[in-house]
Amino acid sequence: MEKVAIIGVGYTKYDRNSPLTFAEMVFEATSKAIEDAGISKDDVDNIVSASSDFWDGRTISSMAISDASNAFGKDITTVEGDGTFAALYGMMRILSGSFGVTIVCAHHKGTESSMNGITNCTFDPLVERRLGLDAVSSAALQARRYMNKYGLLEEQFALVSVKNHGNALRNPLSLLPMEITVDDVMNSRKIADPLKLLDCSPVTDGACTLVLAAERFAKKMTTNKKRVWLKGVGHCADAFRLGDRDLADTRALKSAAKRAFTMAGIDDPRKEIDFAEVYDAFSYMEPLWLEGLGICDDGMGCEYLERGYFDFGGKLPVNPSGGRLSANPVQAAGLYAMAEAVTQLRGKAGKHQVRGAETALVHGINGMCGQSHCVWVLGK
Amino acid sequence: MPSWKDNVDVIVHEGKISVPYSWTVGSTLSRFYCELRDNGKIWGNRCPSCGKVFVPPKIKCLDCYEDLHDWIALPGTGTLETYTVVRYEEPVLHPRKAPFVYGIIKMDEADTGLVHFIGGVGPEQVKVGMRVEAVFEGKREGNILDIKHFRPIK
Numbered sequence: 001m002e003k004v005a006i007i008g009v010g011y012t013k014y015d016r017n018s019p020l021t022f023a024e025m026v027f028e029a030t031s032k033a034i035e036d037a038g039i040s041k042d043d044v045d046n047i048v049s050a051s052s053d054f055w056d057g058r059t060i061s062s063m064a065i066s067d068a069s070n071a072f073g074k075d076i077t078t079v080e081g082d083g084t085f086a087a088l089y090g091m092m093r094i095l096s097g098s099f100g101v102t103i104v105c106a107h108h109k110g111t112e113s114s115m116n117g118i119t120n121c122t123f124d125p126l127v128e129r130r131l132g133l134d135a136v137s138s139a140a141l142q143a144r145r146y147m148n149k150y151g152l153l154e155e156q157f158a159l160v161s162v163k164n165h166g167n168a169l170r171n172p173l174s175l176l177p178m179e180i181t182v183d184d185v186m187n188s189r190k191i192a193d194p195l196k197l198l199d200c201s202p203v204t205d206g207a208c209t210l211v212l213a214a215e216r217f218a219k220k221m222t223t224n225k226k227r228v229w230l231k232g233v234g235h236c237a238d239a240f241r242l243g244d245r246d247l248a249d250t251r252a253l254k255s256a257a258k259r260a261f262t263m264a265g266i267d268d269p270r271k272e273i274d275f276a277e278v279y280d281a282f283s284y285m286e287p288l289w290l291e292g293l294g295i296c297d298d299g300m301g302c303e304y305l306e307r308g309y310f311d312f313g314g315k316l317p318v319n320p321s322g323g324r325l326s327a328n329p330v331q332a333a334g335l336y337a338m339a340e341a342v343t344q345l346r347g348k349a350g351k352h353q354v355r356g357a358e359t360a361l362v363h364g365i366n367g368m369c370g371q372s373h374c375v376w377v378l379g380k
Numbered sequence: 381m382p383s384w385k386d387n388v389d390v391i392v393h394e395g396k397i398s399v400p401y402s403w404t405v406g407s408t409l410s411r412f413y414c415e416l417r418d419n420g421k422i423w424g425n426r427c428p429s430c431g432k433v434f435v436p437p438k439i440k441c442l443d444c445y446e447d448l449h450d451w452i453a454l455p456g457t458g459t460l461e462t463y464t465v466v467r468y469e470e471p472v473l474h475p476r477k478a479p480f481v482y483g484i485i486k487m488d489e490a491d492t493g494l495v496h497f498i499g500g501v502g503p504e505q506v507k508v509g510m511r512v513e514a515v516f517e518g519k520r521e522g523n524i525l526d527i528k529h530f531r532p533i534k
Contacts, residue, residue, distance in 0.1 A: 126523075130525055141462045144464060192466045192468070244492050
């Protein structure tokens with residue numbers, strides 16, 4: 001099978017109440033990605049975008065960013081959801097043989113609308129939507145279930161927030177770099193027990209673009225130092241209704257991770273992954289998903305965390321960028337994580353560079369409480 | 381280099397999208413809601429292949445993808461699997477004033493959980509594993525809010 005590489009990345013700085021329209025943000029990210037790849041806009045033959053019509057307040061919102069994403073006179077298609085899934089679609093388009101160089105872009109302007117109102121609309125209008133559930137309250141139900149299943153404490157989840165906001169101090173891109181303590185998290189405003197303000201990611205604006213290329217183009221267009229290979233990918237969805245799942249069971253993620261590792265030829269992710277960008281929109285999610293990813297056994301994520309295993313200087317640094325807790329442009333979050341992995345693997349991450357990074361794990365989710373997962377293995 | 385953009389007074393246009401919908405509830409959930417509205421009963425349906433009972437009822441079994449024709453009345457009791465005390469106000473979204481409690485109730489004689497309000501108890505007294513029962517509204521309209529909440533069984 002032909003390989004696919006990421007040959008260019010571009011993004012806006014994370015922002016709140018950005019003075020840019022979402023199309024202007026996509027212009028900036030895409031121009032930077034094309035420049036980073038060192039190619040011409042005419043080398044690109046198709047675009048895959050990730051966005052949410054509800055968040056943009058427009059239907060078929062990809063049409064609104066077609067000029068911005070360099071789609072004029074080309075083909076553009078859209079994924080409603082996280083950017084990791086758009087990257088998967090982009091890779092599949094290349095592997096189909098129909099396309100050679102693909103732009104994958106994602107944008108999110110959370111500060112223009114209402115997070116609770118829009119995530120409430122994710123729920124079935126015939127059942128749960130009427131109860132007023134949203135992303136935060138449903139995550140709180142998952143957090144409590146996870147605590148109860150394995151006897152975990154809120155203080156342990158708080159450590160994720162302390163670590164990731166601390167990591168953000170080394171990342172100039174980040175929105176919320178903070179030196180905080182477990183007490184700061186525990187004493188922050190209660191949102192939906194057991195979640196407090198500092199357990200939750202901030203509403204964020206941002207756009208990110210990747211340039212993907214088939215091996216035959218990637219090798220012609222870029223140098224070895226620039227390109228990063230998509231080595232493995234897997235995705236899997238669980239049941240839609242929260243009550244149809246055990247919210248502390250990561251069966252969909254386990255399946256996605258297994259597929260990604262098999263494709264990448266990874267036998268033992270604990271030994272072969274150098275760092276991971278894991279979806280941490282809420283603090284408790286990081287250890288839960290690390291268990292699903294096979295980095296530690298079920299119920300053991302918090303213990304590893306306490307031992308410093310996932311610290312920036314630890315055995316397997318997790319979210320060295322600062323994670324989604326430090327900036328979370330929802331649909332674009334997964335693409336930013338992939339861009340971060342590319343920067344790390346190029347050895348260009350500056351103060352937050354993970355030493356000797358050769359193989360990266362990136363994880364994105366779609367749907368409430370991680371209904372669907374996309375797992376990537378990227379390598380040099 | 382300074383850019384002309386630095387001196388622009390960027391304007392914000394306020395907007396609101398309000399679009400009416402008439403959502404068809406479908407035969408499966410309509411039957412569920414009619415039982416709730418007319419008889420104050422919570423019904424589930426069972427997979428003929430694996431025997432799993434779903435509430436709210438489903439069109440097909442998650443695991444077997446079999447049609448679910450076999451309807452059963454549930455006792456309306458269950459065990460609280462998880463809960464959260466919601467502390468923030470969303471007057472348009474929330475049918476209750478904060479603080480209030482959402483829970484997932486593992487329903488007796490069913491294999492799934494039902495998400496709903498936990499009431500008749502102070503938020504600080506709610507515990508995982510608590511036995512609860514459904515309390516129905518007096519005036520019912522055929523939707524999920526016909527169940528007022530689940531309260532602890534005394």
